Amino acid sequence: MEVTFIKRLLAAIVAAIIFAVIYSSISYVPQSQREYNTYYFGFFETAFFVILYAGPVFLMVGIPCSILIDKLSELGNLHSKKNKYIKRLIFYSIAGLLVGTVFRLILMPGDNSLSILFWYSLIGFAASTIYYHVLLLITSNNLFKSK
Secondary structure: OOOOHHHHHHHHHHHHHHHHHHHHHHHOOOHHHOOOOOOOOOHHHHHHHHHHHHHHHHHHHHHHHHHHHHHHHOOOOOOOHHHHHHHHHHHHHHHHHHHHHHHHHHHOOOOOOHHHHHHHHHHHHHHHHHHHHHHHHHHHOHHHOOO
């Protein structure tokens, strides 16, 4: 099935928003648990900054990786939808782990303990998995099929 660039672009935008909402939900500190005289980002402030940082990564790295993954997954002769799904899920997961790690190495090259690299690779894994599933929803939806 041919996936157009517009569908990938839409998937990247929607996935970045979903990722920002999930990340903001996890990192939000309720009023009752906040320290006195300490500033905490609100939910929407966190979501804004997550979109600001993660959005370009989804667009400039995620879309080319998605195209490459689709080309690589077409090389095999998998016939069942389940096998194609699993193969692509593995490719997207590995790409997310690598992009998360490389993003951290570029962002702060001097401070890279294994635990920090682990968390960034996990965040990349989550982001790529969200993108893949949003792309699946968009490509399988009849509203977006070309006539």
